[in-house]
Amino acid sequence: MDRERLKGHLDLLLLAVLEDEPAHGYVVITRLRERSDGGFDLPEGTIYPALHRLERAGLLVSDWVEHAGRRRRAYALTAAGHRELAAERASWTRFARGVIAVTGATA
Amino acid sequence: MDRERLKGHLDLLLLAVLEDEPAHGYVVITRLRERSDGGFDLPEGTIYPALHRLERAGLLVSDWVEHAGRRRRAYALTAAGHRELAAERASWTRFARGVIAVTGATA
DNA sequence: ATCCATACCTAGTAACGCTAGGCATCGTAT
DNA sequence: ATACGATGCCTAGCGTTACTAGGTATGGAT
Secondary structure, three states: OOHHHHOOOHHHHHHHHHOOOOEEHHHHHHHHHHHOOOOOOOOHHHHHHHHHHHHHOOOEEEEEEEEOOEEEEEEEEOHHHHHHHHHHHHHHHHHHHHHHHHHOOOO | OOHHHHOOOHHHHHHHHHOOOOEEHHHHHHHHHHHOOOOOOOOHHHHHHHHHHHHHOOOEEEEEEEEOOEEEEEEEEOHHHHHHHHHHHHHHHHHHHHHHHHHOOOO
8 A cells, every 4th residue: 555645535534433432542553454454554653643633623632541551542523523524535535536537447 | 625635646647547548738637627527627737747757757758749839748658657557556446445444435 | 571562752754746936839809 | 919818838945744763651471
């Protein structure tokens, strides 16, 4: 999976992964890897700054949780986050259909 | 269409548009706009540097053509360009399936 | 004791597509 | 005649992004 492809799509992935149940950064990485069957195996240096960016943008809220002696920062979608996720999914669909129409590639 | 989404996918679009019949930059822009039903309406500042990059990479060859008093630079795929296009299409499919699997979005 | 998994963070980097400007020709409408 | 839009090319610099590479720390297993 060429990493340059990910640019502009990461927010959609993160919001989708956090949609149903909140999670902390480490689990976000795991979920992405599992749900994509290994396709998205993203480094921490990608995930943590992105989560911070989404929180600054008001799409996520975080709170610190103590668990088995380790501190975790759990993220959840705000109302704006849910709206943004819907918009991102629609934007993705337009984009993907465009690529398919132009290139004849399949999804 | 969020422009940031395009990053990493432009090469695929350009190679696909030039696959069957060579064209010059201006026509590439037109074809992208038409085939995507207006979704990809890309500025010259995106297209021309990208074509130069692909030529430097050995995926395209160009030659200057005189037409109705205007000079045009026509681009065509090299053998390496055709191979790269096939690889890009496969890469796109993996990527798209990953996004769909993670987000539940549709193409 | 050592190592790996867990769990967080950030400064700096490379690559990308885009903005904004430039130059030139042709056809058409004023 | 001339102004303007469409055609047709180019590039320096910009903003955003995901990543590299480094750091800190705890818990469990060997």
